[in-house]
Amino acid sequence: MKIRLKFKKQGQVKFVGHLDIIRLFQRAIKVAGIPIDYTKGYNPHARVYFAMPLSVGMDSVGEYMDIVTSMDIDPDAARERLNDVLVEGIEIIKLFVIEEDNTSLMSLVEAAEYQIIISKIGFDSLSAETIKHKLEQEELLTEKKGKKGIKIVDIKPLLLECSVDETEDSVQINLKALAGSSENLSPQLFLKTILDETDTQDKCMSITRKELYTRQDDDYKALDHYRRKV
Amino acid sequence: MTKVNITDLILDKVDKPARYIGGELNSCKKTVTQDMVRFAFCFPDVYEIGMSHLGMQILYHFFNRRDDMYCERVFAPWQDMEKLMKENNIPLFTLETHSPLKEFDFIGFTLQYEMSYTNILNMLELAHIPIYSKDRLEEDPLIIAGGPCAYNPEPLAPFIDIFYIGEGEVSYDELFDEYKRCKANGETKEAFLIKLLSIEGMYIPRFYEETYNEDGTIKEKYTTHPEARKTIKKVIVKDMDDVFYPETQVVPWIQAIHDRVTLEMFRGCIRGCRFCQAGMIYRPVREKSKETLMKYAKKLLSATGYDEISLCSLSTSDYSDLEHFSEELMDLCNSQFVNMSLPSLRVDAFSVDLMQKVQEVRKSSLTFAPEAGSQKLRDVINKNITEQEILEGCKIAFEGGWSRVKLYFMLGLPNETLEDVKDIAVLSEKVAQTYYQIDKENRQGNLQLVVSTSCFVPKPFTPFQWASQETTVNFMEKHNLLRNAIKRKQIKYNHHDAKTSIIEAVIARGDRRVSKLIYNAFKMGCTFDSWTEHFDFNKWQQAAQDSDIDFAFYANREREYDEILPWDHIDIGVTKAFLIKENEKAKELITTPHCREKCSGCGVSSLGGGVCNED
Numbered sequence: 088m089k090i091r092l093k094f095k096k097q098g099q100v101k102f103v104g105h106l107d108i109i110r111l112f113q114r115a116i117k118v119a120g121i122p123i124d125y126t127k128g129y130n131p132h133a134r135v136y137f138a139m140p141l142s143v144g145m146d147s148v149g150e151y152m153d154i155v156t157s158m159d160i161d162p163d164a165a166r167e168r169l170n171d172v173l174v175e176g177i178e179i180i181k182l183f184v185i186e187e188d189n190t191s192l193m194s195l196v197e198a199a200e201y202q203i204i205i206s207k208i209g210f211d212s213l214s215a216e217t218i219k220h221k222l223e224q225e226e227l228l229t230e231k232k233g234k235k236g237i238k239i240v241d242i243k244p245l246l247l248e249c250s251v252d253e254t255e256d257s258v259q260i261n262l263k264a265l266a267g268s269s270e271n272l273s274p275q276l277f278l279k280t281i282l283d284e285t286d287t288q289d290k291c292m293s294i295t296r297k298e299l300y301t302r303q304d305d306d307y308k309a310l311d312h313y314r315r316k317v
Numbered sequence: 318m319t320k321v322n323i324t325d326l327i328l329d330k331v332d333k334p335a336r337y338i339g340g341e342l343n344s345c346k347k348t349v350t351q352d353m354v355r356f357a358f359c360f361p362d363v364y365e366i367g368m369s370h371l372g373m374q375i376l377y378h379f380f381n382r383r384d385d386m387y388c389e390r391v392f393a394p395w396q397d398m399e400k401l402m403k404e405n406n407i408p409l410f411t412l413e414t415h416s417p418l419k420e421f422d423f424i425g426f427t428l429q430y431e432m433s434y435t436n437i438l439n440m441l442e443l444a445h446i447p448i449y450s451k452d453r454l455e456e457d458p459l460i461i462a463g464g465p466c467a468y469n470p471e472p473l474a475p476f477i478d479i480f481y482i483g484e485g486e487v488s489y490d491e492l493f494d495e496y497k498r499c500k501a502n503g504e505t506k507e508a509f510l511i512k513l514l515s516i517e518g519m520y521i522p523r524f525y526e527e528t529y530n531e532d533g534t535i536k537e538k539y540t541t542h543p544e545a546r547k548t549i550k551k552v553i554v555k556d557m558d559d560v561f562y563p564e565t566q567v568v569p570w571i572q573a574i575h576d577r578v579t580l581e582m583f584r585g586c587i588r589g590c591r592f593c594q595a596g597m598i599y600r601p602v603r604e605k606s607k608e609t610l611m612k613y614a615k616k617l618l619s620a621t622g623y624d625e626i627s628l629c630s631l632s633t634s635d636y637s638d639l640e641h642f643s644e645e646l647m648d649l650c651n652s653q654f655v656n657m658s659l660p661s662l663r664v665d666a667f668s669v670d671l672m673q674k675v676q677e678v679r680k681s682s683l684t685f686a687p688e689a690g691s692q693k694l695r696d697v698i699n700k701n702i703t704e705q706e707i708l709e710g711c712k713i714a715f716e717g718g719w720s721r722v723k724l725y726f727m728l729g730l731p732n733e734t735l736e737d738v739k740d741i742a743v744l745s746e747k748v749a750q751t752y753y754q755i756d757k758e759n760r761q762g763n764l765q766l767v768v769s770t771s772c773f774v775p776k777p778f779t780p781f782q783w784a785s786q787e788t789t790v791n792f793m794e795k796h797n798l799l800r801n802a803i804k805r806k807q808i809k810y811n812h813h814d815a816k817t818s819i820i821e822a823v824i825a826r827g828d829r830r831v832s833k834l835i836y837n838a839f840k841m842g843c844t845f846d847s848w849t850e851h852f853d854f855n856k857w858q859q860a861a862q863d864s865d866i867d868f869a870f871y872a873n874r875e876r877e878y879d880e881i882l883p884w885d886h887i888d889i890g891v892t893k894a895f896l897i898k899e900n901e902k903a904k905e906l907i908t909t910p911h912c913r914e915k916c917s918g919c920g921v922s923s924l925g926g927g928v929c930n931e932d
Binding site for chain 2: 111
């Protein structure tokens with residue numbers, strides 16, 4: 088049985104890296120008594136698959152993971168048991184059965200949505216106006232460090248949606264951008280582009296990943312609706 | 318309760334921020350109440366190392382089984398974090414509740430290796446707690462220390478209020494109950510410490526003094542309180558099947574050095590290698606039954622979800638029912654996709670066969686510790702293994718598909734000649750030849766033989782406690798000699814730093830005056846001295862000068878049997894007469910049989926329990 092889990096990662100646990108979170112889940116699944124399936128062969132490993140690594144220090148309310156069980160399970164009971172075992176800051180929001188196919192969860196990811204909140208305290212030059220103005224430019228050129236050194240890239244084509252709001256003490260950006268293995272815009276690179284680079288150091292900001300999307304019928308569809316069994 | 322605020326801005330800047338957040342799987346969450354005894358368990362090294370330590374896992378759960386107690390964990394912050402903590406005036410805090418250490422009733426340090434001592438002082442300073450006991454006030458926490466290095470407590474005596482001599486499960490409940498009584502009655506810390514004088518295994522250094530002769534040796538040790546015992550006897554668990562053992566383990570956030578279920582099989586070692594402190598201080602051998610071990614194996618695996626279980630003991634091969642136990646455990650592991658790891662095995666046919674069974678696929682490297690290259694020297698140290706047995710063991714291993722082997726040796730053992738050093742190269746070469754004698758189709762991969770030498774450090778409570786340590790220059794000569802004697806390119810040689818070993822020797826057999834050396838070294842910025850990249854010998858030399866400490870006096874000087882040793886007031890059960898006898902036998906190259914073969918009358922049987930009192 089193939090199961091998809093959607094979970095949150097918030098609070099200080101966001102400082103636990105991706106590989107350590109994988110290990111945590113592998114253990115928590117065993118402790119919760121969920122009959123995880125193992126790959127066949129000489130070196131069996133648990134069939135647990137993640138969608139897309141989350142940077143250390145970033146919150147998320149839309150993380151995904153697929154697991155394959157060796158026998159059919161009751162999704163609601165499994166969710167409850169896992170949440171009992173899991174640590175503070177990590178919570179399974181949804182757990183549902185999906186159609187079995189061979190596409191990996193990781194390859195499904197084509198876009199991601201983020202919420203960025205930047206505190207205005209000690210950041211005088213920050214305003215929604217200037218960011219909006221910048222976003223209106225035809226090209227959004229920035230330097231990107233790659234394997235072959237630094238190159239200049241235009242991030243504008245990677246942006247899908249972007250809105251900017253302002254309150255008394257913060258600026259809030261909602262960003263939906265291409266993500267995954269072919270084209271990816273990290274919120275950090277986005278911020279580096281729209282804010283002056285020197286400005287981002289030592290500034291109080293929080294980034295939350297809201298959702299991951301795949302592409303289906305010319306539309307971006309959230310992963311919790313994709314191939315879900317009814 | 319105050320909570321130290323570790324902001325995202327700080328955690329964003331440090332390496333491996335998960336070291337500082339707590340909240341791991343199976344960590345203990347409690348609501349702090351007024352009348353709770355709060356204990357901060359400190360491991361004076363970085364998170365990944367401390368979290369691998371079995372003793373901490375045992376005591377953490379042992380303390381927290383009490384509802385009236387909350388034991389929390391603290392590790393030495395890495396230097397990037399330490400810098401930010403100082404800049405932002407953040408005191409050292411616990412992982413569980415992020416409370417500053419100053420608020421605790423007890424701060425406990427585990428003393429695992431001498432080179433962690435500067436970290437202890439540094440942690441106290443980071444906690445904004447006065448380093449010297451005499452400078453601490455009534456409202457400051459009590460500092461308690463235990464573990465193997467506590468058997469010579471003197472170099473830390475001025476900093477620590479209570480040394481716990483022996484195994485934690487025995488006297489801690491009594492100590493905490495007494496503390497609660499004293500606290501409820503509004504008694505002073507001093508009054509509490511006096512009460513402790515009547516509890517077994519408690520050494521309260523402030524009630525003891527020592528004077529010195531003109532030549533620097535100890536003239537006299539005396540007590541300054543009528544109730545202080547002349548000698549403090551270690552406390553031990555008598556029945557290992559009846560003692561508390563955790564049914565769960567805190568699963569660290571970041572991969573620890575040993576990230577797996579650890580199952581303690583027995584305490585003590587029957588072997589009696591003459592250089593080995595653990596082999597003496599943990600006597601007598603006390604085993605857990607196969608049934609107890611299986612019960613805990615099941616519980617621990619299901620509570621942690623780990624995919625590896627490791628057996629823990631000083632010499633796994635010596636477990637009396639290893640054959641049946643390992644079979645049963647293997648069945649359990651196979652059914653749950655769990656790997657089994659077997660450290661501390663001897664090089665014999667049964668062990669290699671067993672290793673073969675447990676790691677059918679992935680052949681990691683095998684580690685053997687002959688400790689010395691020549692038979693003569695192996696007889697000196699009472700490492701009862703012959704060259705034939707070593708080569709035979711290697712042969713079976715090579716035939717079984719292993720091609721990576723590590724051999725551990727010690728340099729600078731008593732009575733070692735340059736010939737003995739060269740014999741390490743000779744033995745290594747024979748091991749290599751053993752590999753090449755096997756038919757090509759029966760061996761796998763290419764031979765990778767790693768030869769490692771450490772520098773012998775004479776330790777208290779061993780037959781070599783009176784011995785002289787080799788000088789740095791001699792160690793370095795032997796390193797060069799051995800490096801040149803190893804010709805084959807498939808054999809890689811590496812060695813431990815001689816200078817670290819000198820400091821280790823000074824502290825290991827140090828008296829109270831050595832505390833000044835540790836303090837001055839710490840003040841000069843020495844921390845994390847067990848990390849090669851952080852160890853700064855020049856600073857230690859400078860600190861020695863400032864503290865009037867002569868390294869040679871502590872490290873290189875051979876002691877007379879009648880000299881008063883700094884740890885003479887600690888009683889591990891093994892008598893000095895036995896240690897002298899063993900040292901004399903070493904000089905005559907006479908070996909001593911192990912405890913199951915024949916009792917050698919070391920004296921520990923008086924403590925009761927264990928192999929000494931088996932039917």
